[in-house]
Amino acid sequence: MKLADMLSYADIGQLSRIATTYQCECNGNSKNELIQSILSTVNRRDVFEAQIGALKLEDLRFMISLLFDARDAFSLEELIARVQQSRFGLPAALAQAPAAAEAAPAKKAAVKSSAASSATKRVAKSKPQAKERPEPESGPRETISRFKQYGWLFNGYAGPERYLFQVPSDLKERFKQTMERRLASEVVYADDEPHAYRDEQMLMGEDVMHLLTYVHLNEVALTTDGTMYKRSIVQLLESFGVKEPLPGKGEWRFGYGRKIKDYPNRLSLLYDYCYYQGWIVENNELLELSAAGKERQALRSAEPPDKLYQFWLRLYKGPVPNIRSLVHWIDKLGSRWVKADTIMATLTPYVKPFYYDQPETILEQRLIGTMLHLGLLRIGEHAEHGQVIRMTPLGKTIVAGRSIDDEAIVLNG
Template sequence: MKLMQVLLSQPQKELVKRIKNIGITCNLHSKQQVTEELTNFLLDSERVEENWGALGEIERDLLLHMCYSPSIMAVSPYELHTYLKREDRDSFQIVLESLMDKGWIYQDDANSLILPQELREYIHQIYINGWIEHSIYIPLKDELSYDIIQDLFEMMDFIDSKKIPLTKNQTIYKKDLTNILQLLSKKEELPTEQWRFGYGRHYNVYPDYFSLLYDFSYDQGWLEEGESLLTTKNWETGQELHMNELLDRLLRFYIRLYRRPIPQLPFIIELFKRILSRGDAIEKCQLIERIKDFVDPYYYDKPPVIVEKRIINMLCYIHFLSSTEIDGCEYIFLHPRYQ
């Protein structure tokens, strides 16, 4: 929604309040003049960059979350509140009112929050400029592999052909689990951490990649846990799904599963789409360093670990992101399927 449309939809008293807060002099009784003066002030490119630089850290974070929100029209205050780090949420209402007074954010009739299109584009350009020095261009590859789809079928075929007994906690015994892990393209060892907290159904005993595959299959209704682990009739239909449909389902499932421990995940994925477009790639360590500031710790997982292992690695597993090594450095880029 463009700024002029947003302003025209606002009550006169709200516009006058912003005019006074910003310090613009004009005829406060003329909505046309108030709207024109606000538009000219707020869309002055030099002033936008200056105003952005004057914002506090939480104010900028809030605007970035709106800028890269999957909902491009309006965001509910509740949703925006949950996107912020826990330590910043107590300041939410004060920061929101400050941004509204400064003319960045507006409310519609349903009390949803709007970031006008032009301001969204300015924020994106200012923010993306901060990434340019860390990015390189990587030409797209003609041949693409989708290891996770092959691994999914390998796992399900193994389970279908074997009667795999389960423990009292309905987990796979170590011997059978080791045999399955040896079939997969991502070589993983059994978890050895004393304390391992949850990004999945049996995450405390299953390694990361296998856990995602297992949880996805269980969620789709393809697996049944009892005394033994069995495939269900639903798997017959699952095998007929197109690869693109399986990949789309995997991404949606991953977001749904990991969004509880990482509420900022939808925002971060949308951010990746924008900063890694057109073949741009960023060194993994730089990506972790920048993204970790948006993420809360989760039990014993610290933000840098969460960004690397729970976000970047997982998104590479499900072919949303890809990685390559150049001159001894690992670079992350958007998988060609999403470019």
């Protein structure tokens, strides 16, 4: 539902609190006047952008996590978890809300509601002087309450006794547009083409075919833990359109797929994709094609890049929970050649560390590097700006036009 629809379902108490937040001049006893005044104020671009600009980083992360979720309704428990997950830049003691801070007494809530209603009535008579806004409380419930007062979250019943919260659909788009303008102002664009660039469009899809063909034509032995021997890995990499170095000994590698610990990043993704499709099987210390794999190999055709993209998003969703939003921002910021280190600096605050993988590594290797392999973007060398990146036409089409299942893939075994 849109904001106007949600306002019409809200009770007068919530409308009064929203009107007070925006210092609306209206009759606090008239629901219709409250709604019209709120809409006229919230729809002003300067007011909306000022509210976004005043948010703390963890609040921005929280809102972004809601914008790119396939669902449109969340329980209170889910929202509390989202707020806590958005505070990864804070010390653990501050990221967890104390129980005392979350337990708001009914009496205190009633006093706040009464005060909000009275304040709205006073606004109808004369516009109040700008007051110094108190420092907002830091508990997850206070964050959710604050978003409700902004008119960004509305709750309603879904079932007999369960509250669900929603973000108005039209505000979602305004949030995305406002954030895009904000992030774009922080990066540096190149006015001309780089002197050279790397483009891997369609290569990964072709290497799916090469992997299946290699397994079909060779007896690929596996170690006791189900890993190809080095000789087979090297031969397979030689047949690919993109060469990769083998992982270093003792290198920390887990979380990004079933075989990330054993194979280079790109090969690992290709192997996991074919394994998930059921085309290859690890059988009695041999890697073989299944019946479905033999049929797929006989086609001798490249795998569609959108299918590889969808698989990657779902596979990496575990270690990078907000991968969809990060890909969205890279897509928008990379509409033309942009200086790579400015994108890194701009988006790193929105990347959560994953064990020993720091945000910079995740953004550079797991996201931008893989998007290059998937053919979604190009990486170039510019005489003035150094490394630059830009989305490919194929990449923009795939990112803009595909909706994926929100569940993360878990490859066992």
